[in-house]
Amino acid sequence: MSDYRIAFIADIHHYSEKLGNTGRAYELREGSDQKCLKETGAILDSAFAKFLGENTDCVCIAGDITNDGEKCSHEEVKERFSRFDEKKKLYVITSTHDWCSDRNPRRFEGTEIFHDVETLSPEELTEWYKCFGEKDCISSYVTPIGLVSRCFQVTEGLRLLAVHDDCDGPGGSSGYSDEHLAWMCRQLDKAKAEGSRVIAMEHHLLLHPFCRFINSGQSIGDNFRVASVLADHGLRLMFTGHSHMQRTTEFVTEKGNKITQINLGSLTGHPAPVTYLTFDGENARINVEFLKEFTYNGEKYTDEYLKKHTLGVLFNLLEAGKSDKQDFYERLRANGIKIPSYDLLYPVIRFVCKKLLKAKCGGAGRLINFLTLGKAIDKKHLREIKNLLLLDLVSRVFLSVFDGSYSVKDASSAEKEVVVSVGRLPSRIIRRLPLKDGKKAGILKTTDQIAALTKELMYPSFPDNFNTIIKL
Numbered sequence: 001m002s003d004y005r006i007a008f009i010a011d012i013h014h015y016s017e018k019l020g021n022t023g024r025a026y027e028l029r030e031g032s033d034q035k036c037l038k039e040t041g042a043i044l045d046s047a048f049a050k051f052l053g054e055n056t057d058c059v060c061i062a063g064d065i066t067n068d069g070e071k072c073s074h075e076e077v078k079e080r081f082s083r084f085d086e087k088k089k090l091y092v093i094t095s096t097h098d099w100c101s102d103r104n105p106r107r108f109e110g111t112e113i114f115h116d117v118e119t120l121s122p123e124e125l126t127e128w129y130k131c132f133g134e135k136d137c138i139s140s141y142v143t144p145i146g147l148v149s150r151c152f153q154v155t156e157g158l159r160l161l162a163v164h165d166d167c168d169g170p171g172g173s174s175g176y177s178d179e180h181l182a183w184m185c186r187q188l189d190k191a192k193a194e195g196s197r198v199i200a201m202e203h204h205l206l207l208h209p210f211c212r213f214i215n216s217g218q219s220i221g222d223n224f225r226v227a228s229v230l231a232d233h234g235l236r237l238m239f240t241g242h243s244h245m246q247r248t249t250e251f252v253t254e255k256g257n258k259i260t261q262i263n264l265g266s267l268t269g270h271p272a273p274v275t276y277l278t279f280d281g282e283n284a285r286i287n288v289e290f291l292k293e294f295t296y297n298g299e300k301y302t303d304e305y306l307k308k309h310t311l312g313v314l315f316n317l318l319e320a321g322k323s324d325k326q327d328f329y330e331r332l333r334a335n336g337i338k339i340p341s342y343d344l345l346y347p348v349i350r351f352v353c354k355k356l357l358k359a360k361c362g363g364a365g366r367l368i369n370f371l372t373l374g375k376a377i378d379k380k381h382l383r384e385i386k387n388l389l390l391l392d393l394v395s396r397v398f399l400s401v402f403d404g405s406y407s408v409k410d411a412s413s414a415e416k417e418v419v420v421s422v423g424r425l426p427s428r429i430i431r432r433l434p435l436k437d438g439k440k441a442g443i444l445k446t447t448d449q450i451a452a453l454t455k456e457l458m459y460p461s462f463p464d465n466f467n468t469i470i471k472l
Contacts, residue, residue: 004155007051008201008275010062010241011266013097014040016072019117020108028334029108031316034244034402035269036309037067039296041076043268046294048084056276058089058154060162062241062264063203065092069100069119070107074128081132091133091152093162094125095203095242101166122146122166133162141183143168149180151187158279158472159191161200161235169221174204176220181229188233197472199277199284200230201239207261209247210453218243227251231259236472237284239264239275246273246288246404248463260463260470262286270310271403272303279472288404288466310402311395318391321353328353361393362386365418368425376428377421384414393419400457404465408458416458423454 013035020026021038030037051059066073081090096102098120105117120128123146136152138159143149147164154160161184169175176184184200191198205219206227220226230238231253239262246265252258265273272291277284293302313335320327328349329341365382369375385393397419399407408416426447430440 004158004279005056006154006277006279007056007059008062008239008262008264008277009047009059009267009273010203010239010264011035011064011244012040012044012061012077012268013037013064013067013266014044014073014077014268015067016070016076017041018072019067019070019106023108023110025111025113026108028330029106029113031312031331032334032336033269034310034313035266036306039294039301040067040268041080042296043272043291043294044077044080047267047272047274047291048080050274050291052084052087056088058091059084060091060160060201060239061093062201062239063093063095064097064241065094066098068102068105068117069098070105071118071120074098074120074125078128081129085132089133089136089154091136091154091160091162092129093164093201093203094122094129094147095164096166098125099166139183139187141180143180144177149183151191153196155279157196157281159187159196159198161187161198163200163202165202165204165220171221173221174219175222176226181226185229185233188230188235192234197279197282198235199237199239199472200235203240204242205240205261205263206230206238206259207249207251209243209245209249209261209263210456224251227259228253228255231257235259237262237277237470241266244269245402246271246275246406246465248286248404248465248468250463260468265402265404267291269402270303270306270399271406272306273403282472284470284472286468286470290403290406307399310399314395314398315391318353318357321349322357323350325350356391359390360386361388361390361418364390368422372425372428376425377418381414381417381421384412385418388415397454397457405457405460406466411458419458420451420455424451427451 015037017038065077084090099122100119105115105119107114107117126146126148133152137150138153139151141149143164145167147166149163152160165174165176168177168180188198206223208219232255237260241264243263244266245263247263249261250258262275264275273288275288277286290303293300317331320331325346362382365377369377393415396407427444430443430447
């Protein structure tokens with residue numbers, strides 16, 4: 001057989017502009033999000049045009065298709081999906097943002113937020129998107145909330161498990177009931193008996209790309225047990241979304257079977273990743289590309305726009321803190337930080353924001369070394385980056401959380417070592433404090449994870465986040 005190429009994307013979070021794209025309420029919502037809102041349709045159009053113009057055979061979408069399950073957003077997405085599906089195959093799963101699991105759909109008008117937006121239920125979603133890949137479905141499983149997992153025969157020798165993990169895990173968490181998991185295992189066993197390889201996609205994480213410190217709430221319940229069961233039944237590759245972090249992670253079971261997770265970043269936020277799988281009958285060759293541009297309202301935007309939008313979460317807050325108390329507190333609340341506006345505290349906040357916006361790594365590092373008696377950061381490394389703006393370094397680290405450390409791939413060794421040193425600092429401090437052993441161990445569990453996170457960002461572990469080969 002000739003090689004078969006599949007494009008994987010996730011977390012489109014399409015937002016219909018009918019819900020509002022101007023005014024203070026929308027501005028605060030847009031400014032608190034790593035991904036875009038009003039431009040999502042244009043970004044999806046650009047991605048689909050790319051797929052139609054290249055040798056991609058089909059596209060898989062791993063959930064969170066809409067912003068918050070708004071029916072008008074689903075209508076616009078389905079229209080795009082249907083046009084694409086006329087030319088190339090499309091396989092889709094949905095997730096919590098597609099049925100508004102928090103029951104909080106929103107539209108924006110001036111300074112007001114309204115919640116009178118029609119949404120779709122899980123059962124309605126199943127009917128809404130069932131036509132995509134329907135002819136290739138060879139088995140299905142209905143979850144307790146009415147979503148349907150399916151096994152598709154994608155091409156000769158390759159099947160796709162497109163599974164819905166919403167509310168089916170322990171205690172109603174994301175995951176799989178024993179019955180659901182048993183169905184998945186039967187599909188794996190059957191495929192092996194019939195000479196087909198299997199890949200899978202779910203929305204929530206199966207593995208933790210970084211650590212439990214930032215990923216535990218994003219993964220399915222009982223995730224390592226599920227990973228072990230699936231890997232021991234022959235599944236070697238799982239695509240996930242949800243975290244918006246492009247990352248490749250491996251897990252080996254007690255029986256020695258390895259499963260690889262490709263965590264897909266959000267298509268509509270930095271770095272707008274598309275993950276390609278090329279199947280040659282035995283192996284999956286994985287490579288990741290970034291969407292370079294899109295056109296919105298007749299104007300062309302590059303990936304720099306997405307980068308600036310993502311960094312806006314940080315910079316908009318600092319700029320507001322520097323000059324506008326009301327704007328600062330409103331932006332804090334838009335980011336989910338609900339604290340009262342303390343007049344006496346704001347002068348301190350303004351001073352700190354002004355300093356941070358102008359601070360250089362040399363000055364910030366010397367302050368840290370002064371407070372730690374010169375033991376936190378290597379002075380040689382600090383001298384090498386002393387004139388680098390602190391926020392330039394922070395920005396590259398922040399972007400690397402989402403882009404698989406792409407933004408720091410060309411960073412100097414001095415930059416990397418300084419970041420790693422700062423990441424280790426909390427644990428070094430806690431180890432020296434006179435705390436009871438039990439309390440110290442509990443705190444160190446978190447601070448050690450922070451240290452591991454910064455090291456992983458600067459020095460990504462194998463496998464490669466952008467190119468790898470997996471034997472199926």
